[in-house]
Amino acid sequence: MTASRPRFVRPALAGATMVAATLFSAGAMTAPAGDPMTEQTPPTAPGIERLDPALDRLLAPDTKIETLAEGYEWSEGPVWVKNGGYLLFSDVLKNTVHRWKAGEGAKPYLTPSGYTSNVPRGGETGSNGLTLDREGHLVLCQHGDRRVARMDAPLDNPKPVFVTLADKFEGARFNSPNDLVFKSNGDLYFTDPAYGMEKQWDDPKREMNYAGVFRRSGDGKVTLLTKDMTRPNGLAFSPDEKLLYVAQSDEKAAIWRVFDVKADGTITNSRVLLDVTAMTKTKTGLPDGMKIDSEGNLWATGPGGVLIISPQGKHLGTIRTGQATANVAFGDDGHSLYITADMFLMRVKTKAKGIGF
DSSP states (O other): OOTTSSSOOOOOOSOOEEEEEEEEOSSOOOOOTTOOOOTTSOSSOOEEEEOSGGGGGTSOTTOOEEEEEEOOSSEEEEEEETTTTEEEEEEGGGTEEEEEETTTEEEEEESSSSOOOSSOOOSOOSEEEEEEOTTOOEEEEETTTTEEEEESSOTTSOOSOEEEEEOEETTEEOSOOOOEEEOTTSOEEEEEOSTTSTTGGGOTTOOOSSOEEEEEOTTSOEEEEEOOOSSEEEEEEOTTSSEEEEEEOOTTSOEEEEEEEOTTSOEEEEEEEEEOTGGGGTSSOOSOOEEEBTTSOEEEEETTEEEEEOTTSOEEEEEEOSSOEEEEEEETTTTEEEEEETTEEEEEEOSSOBTTO
């Protein structure tokens, strides 16, 4: 891993395990009685950092952080499956998608998830961002295969059989598609940094000299929306889909950009929503994945954990996970925020409600 990747490097564990829903209060970290904390437990006291009174409408004062599962190399890309009541998420370095469900815990769901070749290679080979299309199929950003693909199997009977949705632009292979989001009309937007390549930005196999934000329309045509962001990562639409937010995972310019979405699906009027470059000097993590609540607030992973950002770009507070934090997804009834943070899967209950619930 290079310093540009917004994560810690952890010792490998024997495997991912379900843990009791360990609760951490907004103040201090405590272990359940009779259950001493282990080295896998988050090492720094998590909690809620409140920077603006407006946060009280979104998170209760006694909000707890639950650790639901642990033991992953780098957990990412969570997506809630309503028709089934479970969460899917990637372990990027283990080339596996896992499933978590209340009462059942976490278990492997799909392997391989991002690299299907038999030729050994290093780097981040697995799937990263996950989402569902309008028909309920699983769609994956596959680092190792350098493409966006759809699993060609039912969700309740997963198989590592994939249909390529996008793997090239103007004849050049993508770097390693990272995160993705569907617009309600079926257009797919995704980012393409180089985190999944063996030597990342210096990999000689790169065929593009930029990291782009792309759109795949319903007819399969791929369009470059912008190549002006150095490290585009997570992305999400505002509730009315008139705005597109894109995170930039660059320690030299750790920002979230916002674009106006034009009638033809392209984007314009780029501007910085929030700049947290200074925060990266003292807190772990960089802008990464995000989701939007029904009021248009961003729940965006970044320095310190999950930053809650108003539509006007005001930082209201942070869910401090104690880890480099990758991504989030609303689930359950829309008032649960699932968090993939380094080797952990976490959850907090929110007053805010995710889009689509």
